[in-house]
Amino acid sequence: xxxxxxxxxxxxxxxxxxxxxxxxxxxxxxxxxxxxxxxxxxxxxxxxxxxxxxxxxxxxxxxxxxxxxxxxxxxxxxxxxxxxxxxxxxxxxxxxxxxxxxx
Amino acid sequence: xxxxxxxxxxxxxxxxxxxxxxxxxxxxxxxxxxxxxxxxxxxxxxxxxxxxxxxxxxxxxxxxxxxxxxxxxxxxxxxxxxxxxxxxxxxxxxxxxxxxxxxxxxxxxxxxxxxxxxxxxxxxxxxxxxxxxxxxxxxxxxxxxxxxxxxxx
Numbered sequence: 278x279x280x281x282x283x284x285x286x287x288x289x290x291x292x293x294x295x296x297x298x299x300x301x302x303x304x305x306x307x308x309x310x311x312x313x314x315x316x317x318x319x320x321x322x323x324x325x326x327x328x329x330x331x332x333x334x335x336x337x338x339x340x341x342x343x344x345x346x347x348x349x350x351x352x353x354x355x356x357x358x359x360x361x362x363x364x365x366x367x368x369x370x371x372x373x374x375x376x377x378x379x380x
Numbered sequence: 381x382x383x384x385x386x387x388x389x390x391x392x393x394x395x396x397x398x399x400x401x402x403x404x405x406x407x408x409x410x411x412x413x414x415x416x417x418x419x420x421x422x423x424x425x426x427x428x429x430x431x432x433x434x435x436x437x438x439x440x441x442x443x444x445x446x447x448x449x450x451x452x453x454x455x456x457x458x459x460x461x462x463x464x465x466x467x468x469x470x471x472x473x474x475x476x477x478x479x480x481x482x483x484x485x486x487x488x489x490x491x492x493x494x495x496x497x498x499x500x501x502x503x504x505x506x507x508x509x510x511x512x513x514x515x516x517x518x519x520x521x522x523x524x525x526x527x528x529x530x531x532x533x
Contacts, residue, residue, distance in 0.1 A: 287431070287434055288431060288447055288449050288485065289495075289499075290447060290449075290483055290485055290495060290498050290499050290502060291437070291445045291447050291483060291498075291499075291502040292435075292439075292502075293499070293502075294499045294500070294502040294503040295439055295445070295502050295503065295505065295506050297503065298502075298503045298504075298505075298506035298507070299506050302506065315499070317495070317499055318449070318485070318495045318499070319492045319495040319496045319499060320492065341434075341435065359435075361435060361436070361439075361472055364439050364440070364472060364506075365439070365440055365472040365473060
């Protein structure tokens with residue numbers, strides 16, 4: 278299982294990075310490989326590559342604003358949620374995505 | 381340039397005695413003004429309160445990270461307050477807040493490096509062990525040292 282995520286928020290300094298930290302932490306705990314691209318005030322970091330997209334089983338977009346390049350995920354199962362949800366319940370979101378993929 | 385360069389002892393209050401979220405925000409904004417990082421309390425306050433209306437900055441675990449992107453900010457920084465009594469913050473986990481980290485971000489021409497440092501601080505605050513140590517600290521110097529050490533890891 279390989280999951281790619283994008284996090285973003287209005288200011289692009291705090292919630293974007295707290296969500297990234299907690300998704301990463303939850304992924305590690307659940308034994309799931311996870312990569313998180315942050316679209317913050319300082320620009321896009323840890324960008325999801327073509328290779329990542331080929332490998333990915335699903336996508337989590339945790340954002341309160343529209344993200345850049347959303348169309349690259351068109352062919353993958355995508356779960357969208359608010360950035361706060363990814364901070365408070367990252368495991369729940371990852372589980373929800375996985376359940377969606379398994380169906 | 382390090383995260384710990386964006387704070388000093390004047391930007392820390394270890395026993396802030398406030399009763400509400402709004403009062404806490406205002407006291408911390410004054411602290412940032414006194415340290416010379418913003419030009420106007422009112423202007424920065426407006427932007428910090430605007431951000432609060434967009435969604436809670438109480439992220440749970442007793443921690444809040446209010447922030448404002450504002451024309452009033454001339455020099456990026458962050459401030460820390462430990463509250464004498466926890467205050468209601470409409471947090472994600474419903475718990476009151478006892479530890480507040482406020483970020484001051486310029487509206488334009490922000491140095492990308494400084495933004496990245498503040499972002500990294502937000503990231504590191506989600507590390508349970510690091511956050512607990514910060515919240516338990518009773519010394520300004522120790523707080524700065526903890527941040528300084530953690531960012532070098």
